[in-house]
Amino acid sequence: MSYHSLFKFIIIGDNYVGKSSILNQFLEQKFRETGLNGFELRTKILDLENKQIKLKIWDTVGLYCYNSITRQYYRSAQAAIIVYDITSRKSFESVRNWIKECQTYGTQDMVIVLVGNKIDLEEQYNINNINQLANEINLLFIETSAKDNLNIIDTFSLAAQQVFKIVQNSQQKNELPGVRIGQAFNQTQNQQNSSSSRGCC
Ligand SMILES: Nc1nc2c(ncn2[C@@H]2O[C@H](COP(=O)(O)OP(=O)(O)OP(=O)(O)O)[C@@H](O)[C@H]2O)c(=O)[nH]1
Numbered sequence: 457m458s459y460h461s462l463f464k465f466i467i468i469g470d471n472y473v474g475k476s477s478i479l480n481q482f483l484e485q486k487f488r489e490t491g492l493n494g495f496e497l498r499t500k501i502l503d504l505e506n507k508q509i510k511l512k513i514w515d516t517v518g519l520y521c522y523n524s525i526t527r528q529y530y531r532s533a534q535a536a537i538i539v540y541d542i543t544s545r546k547s548f549e550s551v552r553n554w555i556k557e558c559q560t561y562g563t564q565d566m567v568i569v570l571v572g573n574k575i576d577l578e579e580q581y582n583i584n585n586i587n588q589l590a591n592e593i594n595l596l597f598i599e600t601s602a603k604d605n606l607n608i609i610d611t612f613s614l615a616a617q618q619v620f621k622i623v624q625n626s627q628q629k630n631e632l633p634g635v636r637i638g639q640a641f642n643q644t645q646n647q648q649n650s651s652s653s654r655g656c657c
């Protein structure tokens with residue numbers, strides 16, 4: 457399928473926060489109660505202001521012992537989606553570490569979107585200084601529910617919009633930070649496609 461631009465994302469965050477569930481909801485409009493575990497490259501065409509954007513997204517495993525594997529994927533990613541669980545203070549406290557990982561192993565203009573997932577469990581909300589963190593580090597911030605399909609598409613659209621802006625700015629300066637922009641053609645609003653693969657990006 458033809459597309460206007462290709463963007464690469466990585467989804468990170470502690471174990472069990474719902475990274476794979478967010479991706480499943482985004483790609484397949486499905487939610488499973490049982491967790492999924494593993495590194496996986498997943499792709500989807502996203503419609504962004506009538507442009508077909510191909511997203512390649514690396515799903516990662518949040519356990520510390522997998523961090524060295526995750527680090528291999530930062531450099532090629534234009535955006536990192538950092539997920540925490542709104543019912544888990546520990547997963548929120550890890551956010552700073554995940555940001556540090558992005559700053560250390562990612563590119564300088566990497567877009568970071570902070571996602572507070574499981575908002576359907578609002579009664580167990582356990583985070584209070586989120587706005588402070590988002591302002592302090594100048595992050596984009598959104599709350600989601602993979603279970604109820606709340607703000608899932610918006611999360612990826614938000615990241616893609618920011619990457620698009622950066623690409624346009626660098627094109628004006630004649631720099632291209634590893635993003636391929638093709639000719640837009642055959643654009644239709646409803647052209648959406650999803651697939652999954654375990655191959656290399
Ligand atoms: N209530 C609720 N449960 C969720 C939501 N998202 C994920 N879960 C559940 O949380 C658990 C962990 O979800 P996963 O998607 O496997 O988490 P993960 O971040 O991919 O975990 P790792 O791959 O092990 O790092 C699963 O039991 C999911 O069903 C949500 O939005 N609401």
Ligand SMILES: [Mg+2]
Pocket residue numbers: 475476477492493494515516517
């Ligand atoms: Mg997972």
